[in-house]
Amino acid sequence: MRNNGSPKAPPAEATAFLNARLIDPASGKDEPGGLLVEDGLIADLGNHLRRNAPEHARVIDCKGHVLCPGLIDMQVFTGEPGLEHRETLKTASHAAAAGGVTTIVVMPDTEPVIDQVALVDFIQRRARDNAIVNVHVMAAMTRGLKGQDMAEIGLLKRAGAVAFTNGKSSVINTRVMRNVLLYAKDHGTLVVHHTEDPYLTEGAVMNAGEVATRLGLPGVNKAAETVVLERDVRLVEITGGRYHAATLSCAESLGVVRAAKARKLPVTCGVSVNHLTLNENDIGSYRTFLRLRPPLRSEEDRTAMVRGLSAGDIDVIVSSHDPQDADVKRHPFAEAADGAIGLETLLAAALRLYHSGELALIPLLRAMTINPARLLGLPSGRLDKGAPADLILVDLGQPWVVDKAQLRARSKNSPFDESKMQGRVLATMVAGKTVYQ
Amino acid sequence: MTNPITKASFVRRHLLTCENLSVGEIGALLDLADKAAEGNRQVIKKRDVLRGRTLINLFFEASTRTQSSFELAGKRLGADVMNMNVSTSSVSKGETLIDTAMTLNAMRPDILVVRHHAAGAVELLSQKVDCSVINAGDGAHQHPTQALLDALTIRRAKGRIAGLTVAICGDILHSRVARSNINVLNTMGARVRIVAPSTLLPTQAERLGAEVFTDMNAGLEGTDIVMMLRLQRERMQGSYVPSTREYYHFFGLDHEKLARAKPDALIMHPGPMNRGVEIASDIADHSRSVIREQVEMGVAVRMAVLEAMARQLPNH
Numbered sequence: 001m002r003n004n005g006s007p008k009a010p011p012a013e014a015t016a017f018l019n020a021r022l023i024d025p026a027s028g029k030d031e032p033g034g035l036l037v038e039d040g041l042i043a044d045l046g047n048h049l050r051r052n053a054p055e056h057a058r059v060i061d062c063k064g065h066v067l068c069p070g071l072i073d074m075q076v077f078t079g080e081p082g083l084e085h086r087e088t089l090k091t092a093s094h095a096a097a098a099g100g101v102t103t104i105v106v107m108p109d110t111e112p113v114i115d116q117v118a119l120v121d122f123i124q125r126r127a128r129d130n131a132i133v134n135v136h137v138m139a140a141m142t143r144g145l146k147g148q149d150m151a152e153i154g155l156l157k158r159a160g161a162v163a164f165t166n167g168k169s170s171v172i173n174t175r176v177m178r179n180v181l182l183y184a185k186d187h188g189t190l191v192v193h194h195t196e197d198p199y200l201t202e203g204a205v206m207n208a209g210e211v212a213t214r215l216g217l218p219g220v221n222k223a224a225e226t227v228v229l230e231r232d233v234r235l236v237e238i239t240g241g242r243y244h245a246a247t248l249s250c251a252e253s254l255g256v257v258r259a260a261k262a263r264k265l266p267v268t269c270g271v272s273v274n275h276l277t278l279n280e281n282d283i284g285s286y287r288t289f290l291r292l293r294p295p296l297r298s299e300e301d302r303t304a305m306v307r308g309l310s311a312g313d314i315d316v317i318v319s320s321h322d323p324q325d326a327d328v329k330r331h332p333f334a335e336a337a338d339g340a341i342g343l344e345t346l347l348a349a350a351l352r353l354y355h356s357g358e359l360a361l362i363p364l365l366r367a368m369t370i371n372p373a374r375l376l377g378l379p380s381g382r383l384d385k386g387a388p389a390d391l392i393l394v395d396l397g398q399p400w401v402v403d404k405a406q407l408r409a410r411s412k413n414s415p416f417d418e419s420k421m422q423g424r425v426l427a428t429m430v431a432g433k434t435v436y437q
Numbered sequence: 438m439t440n441p442i443t444k445a446s447f448v449r450r451h452l453l454t455c456e457n458l459s460v461g462e463i464g465a466l467l468d469l470a471d472k473a474a475e476g477n478r479q480v481i482k483k484r485d486v487l488r489g490r491t492l493i494n495l496f497f498e499a500s501t502r503t504q505s506s507f508e509l510a511g512k513r514l515g516a517d518v519m520n521m522n523v524s525t526s527s528v529s530k531g532e533t534l535i536d537t538a539m540t541l542n543a544m545r546p547d548i549l550v551v552r553h554h555a556a557g558a559v560e561l562l563s564q565k566v567d568c569s570v571i572n573a574g575d576g577a578h579q580h581p582t583q584a585l586l587d588a589l590t591i592r593r594a595k596g597r598i599a600g601l602t603v604a605i606c607g608d609i610l611h612s613r614v615a616r617s618n619i620n621v622l623n624t625m626g627a628r629v630r631i632v633a634p635s636t637l638l639p640t641q642a643e644r645l646g647a648e649v650f651t652d653m654n655a656g657l658e659g660t661d662i663v664m665m666l667r668l669q670r671e672r673m674q675g676s677y678v679p680s681t682r683e684y685y686h687f688f689g690l691d692h693e694k695l696a697r698a699k700p701d702a703l704i705m706h707p708g709p710m711n712r713g714v715e716i717a718s719d720i721a722d723h724s725r726s727v728i729r730e731q732v733e734m735g736v737a738v739r740m741a742v743l744e745a746m747a748r749q750l751p752n753h
Contacts, residue, residue, distance in 0.1 A: 142675070149675020152683040179677065182635040186651040239635070 013432060014038045016053030017393070020062035022046075024383035025069070025366035035067060037389040040432035045383055060427070062393055068365055069381050070102025070390035070428060071347060072372040074138070074163075074192075075246060075270065075318035077339070079410075080126060081119075082111025087323035087410045089123070092343060093131035095408040097436035099344035100425040101319070102133050102390035103380055105372075108140040109167035115140035115151040120159040132435040133428075134390065136162045136376065141180050141191060147171040150180055154187050162376040165192040165246065168293060168338075170228050172198060177232065181241030190375055192244045193232060195253070196294060200224035205334050207295045211280045217334055222250040222301075225294055229253050233260045236267055244375060245269040247320055249294040251304035254313050261313070268375060270316035271305050273342060273349045274415060278302070282415070288329045288336035289413045292320070306358050309367060316375065317367040319346040323411030340415045344407050349416060351396065351423035361396075389432040398424040447745040451563045451570045454579045455620035463621060467589050469741035470734065474589075477513070477737055486744050487516035490547040494520045495537075496573070497553040502708060502732060503573050503582075507550045510739035514747070516548070534558055535565055542566040547750055548743065551575075556613075569746050577611045583707055584617035586738040588625060590731050591662060594703055599626030604656050604698070605647070606632040606688065607666030607715050610639050610677075614707045615666060619645045632656035634688065636677045637668075653688050657697040664705040665690050665716050673714065681714050691717045703727050 015037040022033045022045060034049030035042060036057060053059045073096065079086035089106070096104050106123060108114035114123065120137050127135035139161035143149045145168075153164055164184055170193065171177040177193075184191045201220045206212050208219030229245055233256060236243045248254065248269050260267040274292055279299045283290045290296060308314045322339030329336050342349070350368065353359040373381030380390045402419045404412040428436035447462045476482060492511040496504050504520065511518040521541075532540075534553070541549065548569045551559045556576030563570035574580040592598050603622050609615045609631050622629050629647040631638070643649050650656030657663060668684060678684045685691075690704065704716075704726040712718040721728060 143679075150679040151675075152679040154679070154687050155683050176676075179636045183678070186635050 014043070014054060014057035015429075015432065016049065016057040016059050017062050017067050017391070018053060018059060019050060019064060020067035020393070021064055022383060023066055023068040023361065023365060025362050026370040026382040026384070028362055029383075030362065032064075035383065035391070037391070037429070037432045040389055042383060042385055042387050042389050044385060060393075065426060066394040066396055067391060068394065069369040069383055070392045070430065071100050071368040072103040072105070072376075072378065072381050073101045073319050073321065073343060073346060073368070074105040074316060074372045074376060075107060075272070075320050076104040076343065077107045077109055077322040079323060080110065081122065085410070086325055088130070089127050089135055090130040091408060091410040092321065093127070093133045093135065095321075095341070095343040096133045097428045097430070098408050098425065100347040100392040100394060100428055101343055102392065102428060102430045103136065103378065104133060104343070105136045105138050105162060105376065107138055107165065107167050108145065113140050113145050115143050115145070115156075117152065117155050117159040120156055120161055124160055133430050134380070136160070136378070138163045138165050138192060140164070141166055141184070142171060142176065145169060147173055147176060150176070150183060153180070153184055153189065157187050157189050161189075162378070163190040163192050163244070166194060168194055170194050170196050170198065174231065174235070178235045178239055181235055181239040181243065185239060185241040190242045190244055192246050193228075194246050195225050195228040195232065195248065197224045197227050200227070205291060205295070206283060207280045207297045209280065209298060211283065215283070215286065215333075220295060222252055222297070225250060226252045226256060229256050233265065233267060236260070236265050237263075240266070242266040243268070244316075247272045247275070247294060247318060248314070249275045249297050249305070250301045254304060254308040258313050268315040269313070270318050271309065271314050272318050272320035273346055274320065274340060275302065276305055276309065276317065277349050277352050278415060283333075286333040287415075288331065288333055289340050289415045289417065291333060291336055291338050292340055293338045306353060310359055310363055315367065315371045317346075317350060317364075319343050321409070323409055324413045325411050329413050340413050341407070341409045341411055342414070344409060345402060345414060345416045345421070347394065347425060348400070348421035348423050351421075354396070355422050389429055391429045392425055393427040394423060395426050396423045398422070400424050448749060449746070450749055452581050452742055452746070453560050453563060453570065453572045455581045455584050455617040456579075458621065458624060460624055463585065463588065463625060466585055466738070466741050466745060467592055469744055470585070470589050470737040471593070473740040473744070474734060474737035477733070482513050483515060484513065485515040486747050487511065487514040487547075490516045490747065490750065491545070492516040492518045492548045492550065492743070493541060493546045494518065495541065495549055495551045496521065497551075497558070498574070500552055500573070502735065503552065506732075506735040507573060507739050509736050510743055513736070514740055514743055516743070534562060538562045538565045542568070548746060569750065571742060571746070574613055576613065578613050578616065580613040580617050582735070582739055582742060583614050584621040585742070586731060586734045587618055587664065587705060587707070588621050589734045589738055590705065590727050591703070593734070594727055594730070595661065598622065601661040602628045602630065602659060603662040603664060604630040604632050604660040605664045605666065606653060606656065606690070608637045608668045608672065608677075609633045609642060609666070610637045611669070611672070612666050616645065618664065619647050630656050630660065632688070634678060653694055654697050657694055660698045660702055662703050662705060663690060663695065663698050666707065667709065667711060668715050670711075685714055689713070689715055689717060690720050692720065695720060701725070705731060707731065
């Protein structure tokens, strides 16, 4: 509301980032330079702005640190509406800003489920009034997330839903899934699907294998994931619907995705940062904050996921931020709830792969900026003239230790509590406005 | 002077499908129907073309207008008409379709008018009886007299069928009306479009000879005829389309969408209509709506078909 139609336009609000290391994952550029922000948009960038700022601009000296697009996290669970004691849009947005995430896509797994136009509108209004980062809605593709009746995909999309999902559950009725893909195609929208067969996962609490056996916990085979994924790929083949597997976890799944992409099917996939940086051994002595869905897999699977990211088989990294309070986490492992928070640690955890030499910076950032932006049709996620000034300034080397007491999320179920990290966000800007420093 | 009807006439024992009807056959039936329509507007409507003949309406699926239309057509041609009500027939007691057919055949009817919920059932029945059989709708397969009455309505209103662009909109997947209409309209030289969400389109629908649209605004652009189809209630609640509200928003015929069609475009609907679901109530009553004419032409076309068939009946 900067310019609400008054006859004399106020002077442009300008910020100049000087002496930066500009990284644009979209173009692959990584070079010294400067960047000028005007009226919430990137007005100019390049080497010519490295030392010189226009007179009217507020100047920020980046001291050679990385200036790149803010991250887009396309899988964030909050508790609003209905479970505000876990997380609100406001607290999630503060955690996001501190973690370098400038756009969050919230999941429809709320109470009530976001399957109605009025609820999309509710989220947008609450976000406008309370959140400090961009908030988009991924709406339910079936009513009540029950997997039976299609939600009003066309009307929800017009209301602003950026994609459709069945949240934390897979649609088991194959006809429903086929019809959703067909129908979503008509509306040009993306179907994001959790791939876990509920019958195979029933009662299971972690990956099936040696660790589960030692711990005496019921495990789930990877087939629970590949069975649904392979079925979905077949349905994509007959429908032509755009499909995104939300969070894959094992090497076998990547084989399925790679084959689908080789056949030019509109199939993409994501992975949570947890599955790139942790494995089942980290569960150690029954740490319930590492009880996730899909479950953490073996070290072989983790390295396969990293390779898949590097090879372009995996398109997107998400935090899969899922706040759960102590009431549901402080239980024996088998009786605790699934899920871990991750917004504030997303970038730092992902940078582990960069520091360990497993993955280059550009492909890492691409999976959290331009790739989700393209999938969801967002204008952000790139350093480009005219793009929204959603930017982060990052000190890649700065060491820090995660302390859950300091985390901004309302729930504290971080799998990285007390972990050492390298790389920290110095400042976060959303639409030209500094929201974290 | 030769009679145009004998020149290009309808010479068939059964009318089961529109797939193989020729331009000449359709034209002959429509010419006959035009005359019947004229006769139907007279005070004395009855003729004796089918005097002494027996027509049985055998409806395995509920129908109001098709059954009454055939009944009236038969009576106006002087036939003895019997309606077989499925709910009181022996079918509900477990008799098979073939047994029912054989039983009826033993009663020596001349013409059987059959509607059945299963595609192909009418053809199967036609192979087992000695009389003529008219398909009054079999599953999602064919409904020939509906397509003929639609063609007649169009021809009378527009003076021609060839060269017109016709958009058939709605539940194509389950529609026998759509299939028969695509056949007849294509044969008569119209350009046919089908408009539906992908969930209500059959596989390879374009191979039927129609251009496929999933965006109704694009599908109606420049059309001469907008033909709406009924969407059954059980298909509106999430299985094929998310809701009545959403279906109406994207596929209901309202003034905004109708404005894409030609200014003199006709509005058609085979009935029964769901006002406010596939068609706005005031559009159904629009000056360009020919929905009531369709009903009138229904009787005329059925008389034409019966009359043409009467010529083929054996004179035993």
